[in-house]
Amino acid sequence: MAFTLAPTAVTDGYRLAEHDTIGSTNAEALDLARAGDAGRLWVVSKNQQGGRGRRGRAWQSPPGNLAATLLVVADYELKLASTLGFVAGLALADALDAVVPNGNIAVGIDAGRGVGNNSRNRFELKWPNDVLASGAKMAGILLESTMLGEGRFAVAVGIGVNVIAHPQDLPYPATSLRALGAACDAETLFLALSDAWADNARLWSEGRGLAAIRNRWLERAAGIGSEVAVRIDNRVVRGIFETIDEDCRFVIRDHDGGVVKVAAGDVHFGAVASASAV
Known part of the structure; x- marks a missing residue:
């Protein structure tokens, strides 16, 4: 079976390069x-x-898993491009x-729970990119991004x-569709992904719909209200995961009652967060 784009994706002008x-x-x-791709x-x-993966880590992908990247070329404010990861998470x-x-x-104990301990979501989103x-x-x-000149840049939105x-x-624990008993293959998943991306990208609307994306993301968020530890460079911040703010930063209420907003870091929930070191 070959990879194909959903009709909605084709209508919205997306193209496909299969390897x-x-x-x-x-x-x-x-x-x-x-090289000039638009x-x-x-x-x-x-x-x-x-x-x-992030921070130069290897991403293991044996034959049969899905590796998909959407190339976005744009000239809007570059910081908005970082929120494409939230669009990608929702689409997937x-x-x-x-x-x-x-x-x-179900969501396991070390992943925390969604908003209001709502466990209706079978697949949940862990900030910032899982x-x-x-x-x-x-x-x-x-x-990943690169500048193209004349105010334009390219973003590769990679999804493994x-x-x-x-x-x-x-x-940390990992799983696969097969391990969960699902018979879906990479081609079928990509067809659905290309359709879901088109829907969520229209909602995002080059950042104009970021508030709606944030609200949708929070409905699927893992770990809200849970004990969390975030490694930021060489230090670890511990507290309760409260929300993500309007810029999609990770918001922690620390053990002294202060609010910490994190733009980038490695997040650990549950038993791992409670350990003496992360």
Whole structure:
């Protein structure tokens, strides 16, 4: 089965570049941007051999998992581009809801709970860039950018999903669609993802709809009201995860009652957050 775009994505002007094998979908997308591609291009493969996660970490992706990158070329305020990760998380969660049959996929204790301890979401979003199922990481999102000149820039919105397999040697739990009993393949998931992205991108509307995206994200957020530890460079901030603010920063109420707003950092919930070191 070949990768295909949803009709909604085609109508909105998105294109597709499919690869049997690729080093990195993000790297390919940014190379295409530097060569003059206008964006709205999905670069996809189910055999990515050189993927990477945040902070230069390797992203393990055995054949059969989904590696997809959307190339965005724009000239709006660059800081708005960082919120595309929240659009991507919502799109992927919506896509997973669409392709995975109803079942008992719950959020585990170490992932915390959604708003008001609402556990109706089978797939939840962990700030800033993970999608969880059963408290375990199923997918990661990585945004990378490059300046193109004349006020324009390119953003590669990379989405890696554990479809048929997940890493076993991580310091946190991970899972895959197959491990959860879902028979969905990478092509079917991507079809749903391209449709869900089109919907959420229209809502985001180049940042004009960020408040609506934030509200939707909070409805799926893992860990609100839970004990949390965030590693920021060489220090760890501990407290209760309260919300994300209007700029999508992570908001913690620390143990002294103060408010800490985090723009970037590694987040740990539950038992890991309560440990003496992260």
